[in-house]
Amino acid sequence: GAVVSQHPSRVICKSGTSVKIECRSLDFQATTMFWYRQFPKQSLMLMATSNEGSKATYEQGVEKDKFLINHASLTLSTLTVTSAHPEDSSFYICSASATQGRPTEAFFGQGTRLTVV
Amino acid sequence: QKEVEQNSGPLSVPEGAIASLNCTYSDRGSQSFFWYRQYSGKSPELIMSIYSNGDKEDGRFTAQLNKASQYVSLLIRDSQPSDSATYLCAVKLNSGYSTLTFGKGTMLLVSP
Numbered sequence: 258g259a260v261v262s263q264h265p266s267r268v269i270c271k272s273g274t275s276v277k278i279e280c281r282s283l284d285f286q287a288t289t290m291f292w293y294r295q296f297p298k299q300s301l302m303l304m305a306t307s308n309e310g311s312k313a314t315y316e317q318g319v320e321k322d323k324f325l326i327n328h329a330s331l332t333l334s335t336l337t338v339t340s341a342h343p344e345d346s347s348f349y350i351c352s353a354s355a356t357q358g359r360p361t362e363a364f365f366g367q368g369t370r371l372t373v374v
Numbered sequence: 375q376k377e378v379e380q381n382s383g384p385l386s387v388p389e390g391a392i393a394s395l396n397c398t399y400s401d402r403g404s405q406s407f408f409w410y411r412q413y414s415g416k417s418p419e420l421i422m423s424i425y426s427n428g429d430k431e432d433g434r435f436t437a438q439l440n441k442a443s444q445y446v447s448l449l450i451r452d453s454q455p456s457d458s459a460t461y462l463c464a465v466k467l468n469s470g471y472s473t474l475t476f477g478k479g480t481m482l483l484v485s486p
Contacts, residue, residue, distance in 0.1 A: 263417075303474075350417045352474075365417040365418050365419070
């Protein structure tokens with residue numbers, strides 16, 4: 258299946274700092290990438306939909322100025338958590354859909370465990 | 375409000391038994407249905423996709439879809455301890471790039 262690479266897998270940062278998470282589609286082009294957040298024992302919650310070359314679409318309740326998304330190419334989207342606080346500690350996962358083949362299937366990155374201390 | 379409902383479990387089955395995981399969804403316009411497996415601390419892994427009514431089999435896994443009842447299920451035959459994970463049901467409104475709506479997942483525990 259298609260490969261989506263997410264980096265870093267784990268990050269610990271101090272409160273008030275910013276953290277950037279990268280999501281790459283390695284063997285296919287992804288017009289659309291999705292960013293999810295998952296708290297312990299909770300389901301995946303969609304944060305935003307990232308479209309190449311345009312502004313991201315954020316879900317209700319997600320602060321676009323805090324969670325900056327950039328989708329500069331068909332293979333790379335980044336999520337920057339700005340001025341992180343302990344309540345932002347979570348598991349962040351990206352997914353991407355291929356532009357060819359079966360676009361309905363979404364492939365997930367490995368996830369990033371963010372801990373804000 | 376699109377909703378996908380799953381029993382949180384845990385569903386406990388002995389090794390070798392059939393595990394049956396169920397999911398209902400609220401949006402009748404949904405056309406694409408997926409089952410993901412998620413191990414603790416890992417990201418979801420696609421197991422099955424199903425788009426039309428009926429059964430779809432892949433190895434030990436069978437997905438069943440009933441659009442009239444808005445119900446999709448996953449059967450795991452000959453369950454193994456390595457199948458112990460949380461299984462997420464996901465639904466998409468159409469075949470384009472609309473977003474997936476996930477259920478909260480069912481935890482499956484397969485005992486040796």
